[in-house]
Each structure stands twice: as structure tokens, then as C-alpha cells.
Amino acid sequence: MWSYQHPGFTVHQLPALRDNYIYLIEADSNNTLIAVDPAEAVSVHQACRHMGKPLTHIFNTHHHWDHTDGNLSLKKDFGCLIVGAEGDAARIPGIDITVTEASPPALAGLDISVLDVPGHTNGHIAYIINDALFCGDTLFGAGCGRLFEGTAAQMWNSLNKIAELDGNTKIYCAHEYTLANLAYASAIDANNPALTARIVADKNRRKQDQPTIPSSIDMEKATNPFLRPLDSYFCRNYAAAHNISSEPLSIFSDIRSRKDRW
Numbered sequence: 001m002w003s004y005q006h007p008g009f010t011v012h013q014l015p016a017l018r019d020n021y022i023y024l025i026e027a028d029s030n031n032t033l034i035a036v037d038p039a040e041a042v043s044v045h046q047a048c049r050h051m052g053k054p055l056t057h058i059f060n061t062h063h064h065w066d067h068t069d070g071n072l073s074l075k076k077d078f079g080c081l082i083v084g085a086e087g088d089a090a091r092i093p094g095i096d097i098t099v100t101e102a103s104p105p106a107l108a109g110l111d112i113s114v115l116d117v118p119g120h121t122n123g124h125i126a127y128i129i130n131d132a133l134f135c136g137d138t139l140f141g142a143g144c145g146r147l148f149e150g151t152a153a154q155m156w157n158s159l160n161k162i163a164e165l166d167g168n169t170k171i172y173c174a175h176e177y178t179l180a181n182l183a184y185a186s187a188i189d190a191n192n193p194a195l196t197a198r199i200v201a202d203k204n205r206r207k208q209d210q211p212t213i214p215s216s217i218d219m220e221k222a223t224n225p226f227l228r229p230l231d232s233y234f235c236r237n238y239a240a241a242h243n244i245s246s247e248p249l250s251i252f253s254d255i256r257s258r259k260d261r262w
Ligand SMILES: [Zn+2]
Pocket: 062, 064, 120, 137
């Protein structure tokens, strides 16, 4: 378990299943303890025991089983409240509180906002608390989620919302996919020195069994191939090399569909 201090709360990062991360958000000022996307219950139980605190809430970003499988067991044992997207209420096990961008969860001591970020699934949301973003399977280290339900245009719009956050915002995504994503990134953005430096740094982290997550908005804008279409110079070069329109959505769509075939 790794822990990161933010103003007013601490984020604890638990590895789960093969390559998932579950996050525990521990408020400084009260007993609020939130599990984000509990892929399973056992590691959350262990962490709660270790901290000597019961779980008070579960925040789900979307309905996939590897984000919600711990819901019912944790609710049964802790009586915690389950929070998820209004649009996904029918698919989130045990949901108690539905939220949207316009009606985020209200919890004492934490200033929480919600972004609607459809693309990976239709009801996908992200939670922002101060300088921490919990974005599930929307944005990954050097990658983005597959388009299981939404369109490329929806995902591009969702990624743009995320890219507008402060550059220092920490990105707590739900999977450790970074090295595989970086291999793809270097195939399409080979002349990017920031990307080359990131590959060295993140390979070293993994060699030492350290996570590459959290990342940051600035790091993703500089190196993530799915955010690089925000850079007009990158778009011009990519469009010329692949003989497509230099419009950012066209570039994003092309990079996303190539990844599916890669
Ligand atoms: Zn998913």
C-alpha cells in the first residue's frame, strides 16, 4: 500500500487483482473513509483493519465488474453508502446515492466534484477532490480506456474536460497499464523527448515494484498519445505522416483505432 498526502485527505493506493488499483480516501477532519472502485473486498478489509477505521463510502466510476465486485460484500460488512452515476444506477450493485456533474456527492470536510466522462462506458464519471482526480478507465498513464459503449467523439470530449484541470492535478486511474501504453506511445510519437524520459523513469519504477500511478495532468499532456492531439504541431505532423485530416478529433480517432489493432 502506498499513501499520498493531499490538502485535507490522504489517498491510499492498494494493488488488486492482476493490474487494478483500489484507492482509499481518508479525510483528515472526520471519519470519512471512501473506497474508489473496489475490484474486490479482501484488500479493502485488510487496509481498514490496518487503519483501525470502518469504510463509510464506496465511489464507483462505472459499472464494470473489476470496479464494483467488492461493493455488496463491503456494504454488508460496513454498512457503507455506495455512490455512482445516475445514468448507471441500474448497473451498479447496491447503489444508494446517484450523482451527476450537476449534483456531486456532498460529504463534510471534502470538496468533491464530478465530471461526466462517457466513452469507455455511457455512464462513466470521474471524481475530483481538490488536486486529485479519480478517473477509473477514462484516462490511464499514457493511455485511455477502450470505447466499449461510447464514440470517439464522446471520449475526446471527456478527455478534453480532464485536460482542462490544473496541470498539477494527480491522476489516480484504475489500472497499472502504463508500460504497455508507453510502448504504443513510442510507436506513434517517437521524436518526443518528454516521452523518452518518461519511459526510462517508469521502467525504473516498475523494476523496483513501485507504481507509475499517480501521474499528473501535465505529464499526460506531454506524453499521452490520446492527449497529444491537443498540440497543433503534433497534429500537423501526424496528419501529414498518415495522410488524414489534422483536425484533433480525426487524429484522436485514428490513434484510438490503431491501438485497438496494435
Ligand atoms: Zn472498465
